[in-house]
Every structure is written in C-alpha cells, then in structure tokens.
Amino acid sequence: MRNVLRAPCPVCKQEIEYIYQTEEIPYFSEILIESAVCTCGWRMADTFILKTGQPERSEMRVSGEADLSVRVVRSSAGTIEVPELGVTVNPGPASEGFITNVEGVLDRIEEALDTALKTAEGEERERALSIKAQIEAVRRGDESVTLIIDDPSGNSAIIRNPKDAGGAGEEERAGQNSP
Numbered sequence: 519m520r521n522v523l524r525a526p527c528p529v530c531k532q533e534i535e536y537i538y539q540t541e542e543i544p545y546f547s548e549i550l551i552e553s554a555v556c557t558c559g560w561r562m563a564d565t566f567i568l569k570t571g572q573p574e575r576s577e578m579r580v581s582g583e584a585d586l587s588v589r590v591v592r593s594s595a596g597t598i599e600v601p602e603l604g605v606t607v608n609p610g611p612a613s614e615g616f617i618t619n620v621e622g623v624l625d626r627i628e629e630a631l632d633t634a635l636k637t638a639e640g641e642e643r644e645r646a647l648s649i650k651a652q653i654e655a656v657r658r659g660d661e662s663v664t665l666i667i668d669d670p671s672g673n674s675a676i677i678r679n680p681k682d683a684g685g686a687g688e689e690e691r692a693g694q695n696s697p
C-alpha cells in the first residue's frame with residue numbers, strides 16, 4: 519500500500535507530500551513507514567508496527583530441534599521467561615531489542631550462566647550447572663521447556679511459520695496476520 523497525502527509543511531507552510539507506505543514482514547506484521555521531505559529542508563521519517571490482534575504475551579513449547587529455529591523478536595520492553603529453568607530475562611535501562619531464534623535465546627541464557635559461574639560458589643554454582651545441563655537436554659530434544667515473552671508495548675513476539683511443524687493452538691496466534 520502506498521498513499522500520498524498533501525498537507526502543509528509544519529515549518530514553511532507550503533503544501534508538500536506525506537508518503538505512507540506499508541511493508542509486509544512474512545508471518546509477522548505490516549510495518550507502516552511515514553515520510554515527508556520539504557524544499558525548505560524540513561524532513562521526517564517514522565515507522566510503526568501494525569498488528570492485528572497481536573497478543574502481548576507469546577508462549578511456545580520448545581521440545582525439539584525444529585523448535586530451535588523459530589524466530590523470536592524481543593523489544594527493549596519485553597520480558598523473557600523459561601519457568602522450567604527458573605530463568606527470567608527482565609527489561610532494563612540497558613536492555614536492547616533483538617531479533618533471534620529460540621536457539622539464540624538459549625545461547626544468551628547460557629552466556630549469562632557462564633558469566634555467573636566465574637564467581638559463583640556452593641549452591642549458586644550447583645544451580646547454574648544444573649540449568650546448563652537442562653539447556654543441553656533441550657537442545658538434544660530430550661527435555662522440553664516453555665518459552666514465554668511478555669511485552670506491554672506489544673512489540674515482542676514468537677514468530678512461528680505456520681507452514682512449519684503444523685503448530686496448532688496457542689503458538690499459532692503469535693505472528694498471525696489477518697487475511
């Protein structure tokens with residue numbers, strides 16, 4: 519979709535073109551790009567994620583190799599939780615949005631555990647080592663966990679390609695577009 523709207527420039531008031539263009543990200547959402555340029559030098563550009571009924575909370579069961587490649591978008595406001603591992607990744611002032619896959623999320627958790635293990639002792643160390651072993655079992659497909667992403671801004675999602683794995687139920691809502 520591309521729409522052009524004629525309206526005054528906010529600076530010099532001459533009439534200019536505001537362009538609204540949408541771009542489709544497969545199995546995810548449409549992005550709206552708004553832009554305008556004026557001969558006086560004023561310009562603007564912005565993007566918006568257009569979601570139709572996109573839940574703020576995405577959840578999936580990770581139970582095998584095929585699940586590791588499912589795409590994960592986490593905005594800076596998103597919380598990642600894996601209850602079976604007792605792991606929660608909270609948003610914070612320094613947190614960044616990222617696009618990865620389920621395997622990438624597990625890698626990040628493992629990296630955090632490795633960092634903790636450099637100084638952890640006793641019970642804390644035991645716990646970190648047991649979570650690492652659990653992650654390995656999930657990678658092999660011997661164990662399954664739940665991946666939950668919660669985002670009040672609505673800009674995080676688990677994006678399962680509906681053509682893959684025939685993901686029925688819960689997971690299917692994440693990343694579904696209206697027809």
Ligand SMILES: [Zn+2]
Pocket residue numbers: 527528529530531532556557558559560
């Ligand atoms: Zn102008």
